[in-house]
Amino acid sequence: MARRTRIVRLITSSLLQKYGRCFSRAPVLVLGLATSYCAFIGMCAGIGVRFNVSESLPGFLYVVASDDSPLIEFCLEGPFAALANARGYRRPGVCPDGAAPMIKPVVAREGDHVEVSPHGIRVNGILLPNTAPKPVDSHGLALVHFPFGTYFVPAGLIWVASEYNAFSFDSRYYGPLSTTCIRHHVRRVRLLPGT
Helix, strand or coil, X not given: CHHHHHHHHHHHHHHXXXXXXXXXXXXXXXXXXXXXXHHHHHHHHHCCEEECCCCCCCCCEEEXXXXXXXXXXXXXXXXXXXXXXXXXXXXXXXXXXCECCEEEEEEXXXXXXXXXXXXXXXXXXXXXXXXXXXXXCCCCCECCCCCCEEXXXXXXXXXXXXXXXXXXXXXXXHCCEEHHHEXXXXXXXXXXXXX
């Protein structure tokens, strides 16, 4: 056993003598890459570029829109923000709770009628695809839907929902949002035709 220990020490010593500089430079390289990555993301955010890593919407690249696009970037608030953070639905970011904003389509505005049922969300009588509340999320954790019923959308509130992903965490669970949560309207950038 002592012989094996000496051999391991000899090999380790030899490797460190030969490649020691590489190992000592690794933390500097990692720090440099991390700094560059953060600077790149910060610069992109500063010029209005948003990266979508969620499965709630198609595409990866979005930009802040000057028009009244139906897609919004918003900061979730209250207990549902805490739930989304605890379950890893949101990354760290710039919202007041320290998490990243979410991007979702606005499906109902002032004056609309919204019905939440086991079949999904209906807006003005039209059922939106993929909006039926699920009893559990994609990780198998229990979810509680917004109370079933019909709601009139007053001024200052909106409803958001993804018709793209049936497991989206949206108004089917947390109900209407205050328009004060909206940070920006955004639109998708299609890098290739047909994507």
